[in-house]
Amino acid sequence: MTPLLTVTGASKRYGAVEALRDVDITVDAGEVVALAGDNGAGKSTLIKAISGVAPADEATIAFEGREVHIRSPHDASDLGIAVVYQDLALCDNLDVVANLYLGTEAREGGLRFMDEIAMEGKASELLHSLSVRLPSVRAEVGTLSGGQRQSVAISRALLGEPKLVVLDEPTAALGVSQTAQVLELVKRLRSRGLGVLIVSHNLADVFEVADRIVVLRLGRNAGEFPGDPARHADVVGAITGATVAVAG
Ligand SMILES: Nc1ncnc2c1ncn2[C@@H]1O[C@H](COP(=O)(O)OP(=O)(O)OP(=O)(O)O)[C@@H](O)[C@H]1O
Numbered sequence: 067m068t069p070l071l072t073v074t075g076a077s078k079r080y081g082a083v084e085a086l087r088d089v090d091i092t093v094d095a096g097e098v099v100a101l102a103g104d105n106g107a108g109k110s111t112l113i114k115a116i117s118g119v120a121p122a123d124e125a126t127i128a129f130e131g132r133e134v135h136i137r138s139p140h141d142a143s144d145l146g147i148a149v150v151y152q153d154l155a156l157c158d159n160l161d162v163v164a165n166l167y168l169g170t171e172a173r174e175g176g177l178r179f180m181d182e183i184a185m186e187g188k189a190s191e192l193l194h195s196l197s198v199r200l201p202s203v204r205a206e207v208g209t210l211s212g213g214q215r216q217s218v219a220i221s222r223a224l225l226g227e228p229k230l231v232v233l234d235e236p237t238a239a240l241g242v243s244q245t246a247q248v249l250e251l252v253k254r255l256r257s258r259g260l261g262v263l264i265v266s267h268n269l270a271d272v273f274e275v276a277d278r279i280v281v282l283r284l285g286r287n288a289g290e291f292p293g294d295p296a297r298h299a300d301v302v303g304a305i306t307g308a309t310v311a312v313a314g
Pocket residue numbers: 080083084085103104105106107108109110111112
């Protein structure tokens with residue numbers, strides 16, 4: 067099977083710092099890949115290269131088997147790559163419907179012409195299909211829990227009908243039950259056939275959702291593992307530099 071996303075030989079320098087050196091990663095459709103690694107390992111740098119926020123100095127990227135050039139976030143979203151950033155970029159003083167449709171005027175597809183009632187209907191339908199439970203789609207986002215907010219942000223990314231969803235630390239600020247809620251949502255993205263690339267520091271979360279774990283260390287590939295909790299020690303070893311392994 068051709069992977070949904072293939073990145074080969076990604077390198078990026080910030081002055082004297084080699085943030086990425088010859089990094090490879092693939093994500094299949096219907097697969098959750100976790101990107102793990104210590105602080106400064108290059109995770110965000112790789113995500114920024116894939117999302118077009120800060121292209122790599124060198125990288126060959128193929129999407130659905132075709133070589134592509136991602137030079138801007140617009141290029142990424144045109145391909146069907148949606149990114150949910152850690153800071154979420156939600157507006158607390160607007161309700162859920164308004165937040166879901168924030169920025170859609172910049173998108174193709176005629177959503178900008180939808181009226182309020184149609185938007186509310188489509189918002190409810192989307193959230194329902196993802197089993198996201200909220201007090202009301204008319205609730206101000208500022209009144210929601212962290213997990214609910216993260217769910218709104220992820221749902222918003224789905225309005226553009228992406229094929230790959232990239233999540234940067236989606237559970238970092240969340241409590242136990244909120245984290246579970248967001249991880250359930252990630253699993254639903256997978257069951258819809260989307261590819262998911264998730265950055266996380268939390269290995270419990272990683273083993274909960276990931277089909278495959280790609281470890282970076284000091285800007286390089288440091289191992290790849292199946293998302294099997296029995297491999298926990300191996301993953302820790304790769305993150306800290308005690309071992310280098312290949313998925314088995
Ligand atoms: N804009 C930048 N300018 C200079 N150096 C940078 C910049 N962005 C990242 N770096 C450096 O590149 C390296 C990789 O950083 P990156 O943010 O990708 O790590 P990370 O794995 O996301 O870490 P964390 O887990 O702390 O978020 C680090 O040494 C960092 O200091």
